[in-house]
Structure formats: C-alpha cells, structure tokens
Amino acid sequence: MMGSRIISFLVVGWMLLTNSLVLFSQTGMELRSELYVGVGIHSDVDKARESATNNLLQQIQVFVSSTSTRIVQEENANLQDTFRIQTVARSSLMLRDVKETVTKFPEGTFKVTKSVSKDVVRELFAQRRTKILSYIEQAKNELANTKTQGLNLESALKHYYRAWLLASIHPDTVGCTINGVFSFVTETAPREIETIVHGISFVPLKEVTDETMTWKYRAMFRGQPVSRLRFEYMDGIGQSVGEVVNGETQLSFFFVDKEQRERELVAEIDYRYEEELDELLAFADSMQQGRTISSTLLFKLPGKKNQLEEPLQTNHIVEQTISAALQKLLDTRGDLKMFLNELKTLVKGKEIITGNRDDFDSLEGLYGVVISDEEVLAIVLCTNHRFLDVETTQEAEMSTFNGRKIIWIEVLK
Numbered sequence: 318m319m320g321s322r323i324i325s326f327l328v329v330g331w332m333l334l335t336n337s338l339v340l341f342s343q344t345g346m347e348l349r350s351e352l353y354v355g356v357g358i359h360s361d362v363d364k365a366r367e368s369a370t371n372n373l374l375q376q377i378q379v380f381v382s383s384t385s386t387r388i389v390q391e392e393n394a395n396l397q398d399t400f401r402i403q404t405v406a407r408s409s410l411m412l413r414d415v416k417e418t419v420t421k422f423p424e425g426t427f428k429v430t431k432s433v434s435k436d437v438v439r440e441l442f443a444q445r446r447t448k449i450l451s452y453i454e455q456a457k458n459e460l461a462n463t464k465t466q467g468l469n470l471e472s473a474l475k476h477y478y479r480a481w482l483l484a485s486i487h488p489d490t491v492g493c494t495i496n497g498v499f500s501f502v503t504e505t506a507p508r509e510i511e512t513i514v515h516g517i518s519f520v521p522l523k524e525v526t527d528e529t530m531t532w533k534y535r536a537m538f539r540g541q542p543v544s545r546l547r548f549e550y551m552d553g554i555g556q557s558v559g560e561v562v563n564g565e566t567q568l569s570f571f572f573v574d575k576e577q578r579e580r581e582l583v584a585e586i587d588y589r590y591e592e593e594l595d596e597l598l599a600f601a602d603s604m605q606q607g608r609t610i611s612s613t614l615l616f617k618l619p620g621k622k623n624q625l626e627e628p629l630q631t632n633h634i635v636e637q638t639i640s641a642a643l644q645k646l647l648d649t650r651g652d653l654k655m656f657l658n659e660l661k662t663l664v665k666g667k668e669i670i671t672g673n674r675d676d677f678d679s680l681e682g683l684y685g686v687v688i689s690d691e692e693v694l695a696i697v698l699c700t701n702h703r704f705l706d707v708e709t710t711q712e713a714e715m716s717t718f719n720g721r722k723i724i725w726i727e728v729l730k
Contacts, residue, residue: 352432353377362419365429369417373431377438445483446491449502452480453493456509467544467564470517474510474588478610481506482601496648497655507610512651514586517543518709519616522565530570532618536561539647540707547587548614559584570618579620586612640728642668643684647707650693660686660724670727677725684726687718694721 355373359365414437420428456476459469484491484502491502495509518537525531536543542564549556553572560566572580588610594602642663649655663669677683680699684707687694695718696707706713 351435353435353438354430354432356431357429358426360426362427362429365419365427366417366431369429369431373415373433377433442488445487446489449480449483449487449491450493452476452483453495453502453506456480457495460513467542468538469545470513470538470543470561471545471547471587471590474513474586475590475593477506477509477513478588478590479594479598481510482598482605485605486597486601496651498652510588511611513538514588514612514614516708517546517586517614518711519566519584519614520710521617521619524619525567530572530618531567532570533565533567534616535565537710538708540643540710547590548584549587550584551582556585580618581615582618584614584616586614588612642728643707646686646726647696650696653688653692656686656693660726668729670729671724674723674725677727680725682727684728686724686726687721688724689721694718 353373353376355369355371355376357365357368357370357372359368415431415433418430420430422428453476456473459473459476462468480502484506492499493502493505495505498505516539519534520537522533522535525533536546543561544563546561546566548559548561550559550568551557552568553570557569559568589602591599591602645659645663646656649659660669660671664671674680681701683699685697685699685704687697695713697704697713697715698707704713704715705711
C-alpha cells in the first residue's frame, strides 16, 4: 500500500516536472522568437565576436528580404540585390541596443552571443523612413522660399543627398511627390540634385583686382539669387574652395597667360558636405562612392574688354522680383505636359495672358516660352530690346530658336 502511494507521488511529480519543463521551454522559445540572435564560438574572442555578428546579420537579412519590394534592374540584379540587402542589414547594427554576452569555457574557447529585439529593428526602419521624407520636405521648402534674400541651395542639396543616402539603406522603397510627380526617393533625389546644379549660373559682376585676376560673381538659380552654396573650382594652379554668401562669391585666378584671360571654367558643386555626416550617413555615403551625380557647372572668366562694359547689362532680370505665376511655370518646366497644364490654369485664373507675337503691341517686359514637341527649351524675358534667359540671366541668341514655337506671356499678377 505504501509502495503504491510512493509510485503515485512519483508519477504526479514527474508529470508536474514535465509540464513545468514544457512550459519553461515554450516560454523560452517565445522570448527568443522576439529577438534576432547571432552566436559565434572560437578560441579567439575577437573572431568569436565577428562570427556572432555575421550570424546576427544573416537573421536580419531574412527580415530585410521579406519586407523588400524594390525592383533591381541592373544586369547583375541578383548580385546587386544581395549586396543591398547585406548593406541594409549591416546598417541596423549601428543600433546601440545590440546586446552581447561572452562566455569562456574551461578548454579556452569563447562563446559570444549578440542579440537585438525585432521590435527595435522594425522601429529603426520606421524612423528612418520618416527621416527620409523629412529631408525631402526640407529640400522642397528651401526651393519654394522666395521671400528671403535668396535660395539656400546648400541646404536643399544637402537634404536631397541625405534623403538619397538613407533611402539606399532602407529595406523597402520610399516614395515622394515633387512638382506633382510621384517617384521613388532613390530615383528622384539624385535627379533633383542634378536639376538644381544645371539651373545654377555664375554671373560676373566686376573685377576686384587685376593683379591676381579676382572677380566678383553673382550666383543665380532660375532667375533668383542664391544665398548659400559651396563649390570647388580650378583657379589655374589647382582646386580652390569657393563659397556663395548672400548671393555673391569672389574668385581668384592664377593663370600664367594673363593676356588670354577669357576662358570657360568648371566648378564642382558640393552636395555631400562630408564633414557633417553622422555615423549612419557616413556609412551610407561610403556605399555610394561608386555611383556619381552630375554636379559640374560651367562659367566664364571675362576677358580684358569686359572690364569696360557695364557689368549688369546682361543681368537686368536679377533686379526684378519673380512673380508667383512665373515661379509656378519655372517649377514645372521639366515636364512639358505639366507645364502646359499649369499655363492653362494660370490663364483661367487671370494671372497671365498668352498669345503669339502679333497679339501684343510690344514684346517689352513679356516672357517667351520656347518649346519643342517634347520639352521646354527656354524661357526668355524681353527687356531693353534684348532677350535674357530667365534661368541663366545671360543674353539668349534667339536665332538658335528659329522654327520653334514661342508662347509669349504677359504676367498680370
């Protein structure tokens, strides 16, 4: 009788122990399922850490792959996509929340375990997406700000580039709308940088000193002064750093042949501002070094004869205020269909009048839009019987537009 009781107690105890172990095991699995875990074992603790890191990366890469909808169009698509997934995963390890434990076994080997919460990783990418869109909005706001002393292109370029960097290490595509057109940030941000650079012009104002060939230039963007911009230029000896402040920049040149002064020069517009990048952006920047964004700008060093001319003769548009209606047209000129739709909207809103040359008594003060079947070729202003390109502020040679359709515009308000 006593023996049967003992057996009964043993059976009950075993069942309770078994249930406890199962419950503990299930709980442990649930806790572990909420983490990405990497383990490395080696006699060298640093190699064990490296192995744990790589193992952890593999876990996160599975998450990145499962959430990515990006379409890779390169010929070596699989290789490119695999590299991108690895890059995105590695960027997540910059989290301060990665935990590490090190265990040393009696035989001298080390076991390193690295772990990070899945929720932390998801939150990381959610915050990164918000930051990308914030950068885009900041860039757009800078370009839309026409009430200040000028456009801060330094800020606009910087924010577009940072949006591109973060988007390049985001697991999923991030879309945005610029000038009414929706596209992915990885495509539109570098394109907007190039559009800004191509719209910049340096207008020579006057020579400061003849001895070192130092000239003062005014920086313009689509007819508006530029308040801030940084660039490098060839000064005749090497590369010099130039900076636009309050719309103007002063450049010195050291060419040996001073008699042949007039020449075309190249400026490289800075959009990276490398020294200001934080750890994450610097990492993304290092991943983009093989990809280039066109950022070169051509400008002229005037010849001797130009000193005697009025420095602002080809620059009357600078002194004029760009109307809201004209600014809307400038903002959409990259897309002919959008441009023509905006033109119709402004006419209906009685902000402008359009017509052919014969519809107006005089072209003085009117804007001419030169178009082809596919694009807007130029927007010019007729002033003092001359035609100035609104974007470059330089005199336009109208004979180059022979045979092209020109829509003349009178701005009413």
